[in-house]
Amino acid sequence: MNRPIDLRSDTVTRPTRGMLEAMARAEVGDDVLGDDPTVIRLQERVAELMGKEAACYVPSGSMANQTAIRAQCEPGDEIIAHGESHIIHYETGGPAALSGCMVRPLSGERGQFDVRDVEGAARNASIHAPASRLLVIENTQNRCGGSVWALERVERVTARARALGLRTHLDGARIWNACAATGRAPREYARNFDTVSCCFSKGLGAPVGSAVCGDRATVARVARFRKMFGGAMRQSGLLAAAALHALDHHVERLKDDHANARRLGAALARVPGLSLAYEVETNMVFVEVEPRLGSAADVCQRLKGLGVLALPNAPTRIRFVCHLDVSAEQVDRAAELVAEAVGAAAHA
Ligand SMILES: Cc1ncc(COP(=O)(O)O)c(C=O)c1O
Structure with missing residues (x-):
């Protein structure tokens, strides 16, 4: 894998x-x-x-x-x-x-x-x-x-x-x-x-x-x-x-992480049942999960099964962080997989 x-x-x-x-x-x-x-x-x-x-x-x-x-x-x-x-x-x-x-x-x-x-x-x-x-x-x-x-x-x-x-x-x-x-x-x-x-x-x-x-x-x-x-x-x-x-x-390139985080934030905000907890200002994206989809930990567990790792940061909140080892393409792919994980839960 x-x-x-x-x-x-x-x-x-x-x-x-x-x-x-x-x-x-x-x-x-x-x-x-x-x-x-x-x-x-x-x-x-x-x-x-x-x-x-x-x-x-x-x-x-x-x-x-x-x-x-x-x-x-x-x-x-x-x-x-x-x-x-x-x-x-x-x-x-x-x-x-x-x-x-x-x-x-x-x-x-x-x-x-x-x-x-x-x-x-x-x-x-x-x-x-x-x-x-x-x-x-x-x-x-x-x-x-x-x-x-x-x-x-x-x-x-x-x-x-x-x-x-x-x-x-x-x-x-x-x-x-x-x-x-x-x-x-x-x-x-x-x-x-x-x-x-x-x-x-x-x-x-x-x-x-x-x-x-x-x-x-x-x-x-x-x-x-x-x-x-x-x-x-x-x-x-x-x-x-x-x-x-x-x-x-690696200092100059930090703005790439920020651009990736904005891109990820925009994509996740379009997923039904998710919303941004904060405006994306740097390399972090915090997403609020509607309770009908399960807890943040449940969603992270499903995501892990699809090949995306993220951490729950409160019972209904997940943090995603962009960095040197993730590309814009991977960010787009991660957003698709989050939509898949959340969609599966909505229909469960
Ligand atoms: C704001 C802030 N301060 C301090 C630290 C501690 O760094 P370390 O994990 O290297 O102990 C962290 C770690 O993420 C942090 O986010």
Whole structure:
């Protein structure tokens, strides 16, 4: 059987031949001892892209967020973030377990909030209350449609947060997609934050790796917690070479994934019983399934039988993600197969 059309996530991509060749050529050292030249080159490159003094290469986006949180917060502190954010849903309670922090969830459409929400959540200093310490913004926002924060909103929200004494962190796992959608440079977003995490292993197609960028002192703390959390690696230049290759070759093409996602969204919106949960803004398509067709998990199971992989993201919602390893033709084919899976259910 052919390999399935895998739309579960942009993390499923396999390294291209060019990327594997770059990895094989990589000059390496021992990064825990600080002398892997390829890791050093990647850290300098990403720090420069983000307009920050320094960067620390880490194994995953979750470790990037959690080391950034630990570097800036103490037990008893409170983090302000949207209630649908990755740090709340998918990092196994990391802020509580690793940093002893509470998270104050905000609400707002498309995973976004505004100045008033931050003003309402930030606490006055008091011996009774947790100390409001860190504001986290996720861009693009995964669970709410892969939505993009407009730069103007980021600027006004983070300016107010800073005036209230908060530090600011950008969960920029998909900042590259936000920039592809808005035409902004990463540093335009990054300059509003004390720390920025970004991933090479999502839309950029590297097999592993993320980075945390910020000022030298904060990044030194991130590197210390990376070691504590078990994420310091030895000849990781092999992996950093894949990330450098991705920065050279896979940033410009993100707009193709966005075009494919729009194409998929338009096709799925025409299927009776399905509707778009969000307007398609980047590489993600969220579809609402009418209950008469069964649950989102049922539909995904039927789809799997037809050779299309997607993930349920709520009882009646499915997420499809476009990436480097799916072509426009495969997207069209996937849409036909979704229509077939849903049609079969409607007539069952
Ligand atoms: C917004 C966001 N942040 C962080 C992460 C964590 O990345 P990782 O899976 O590499 O830990 C993800 C993963 O999909 C994500 O979507």
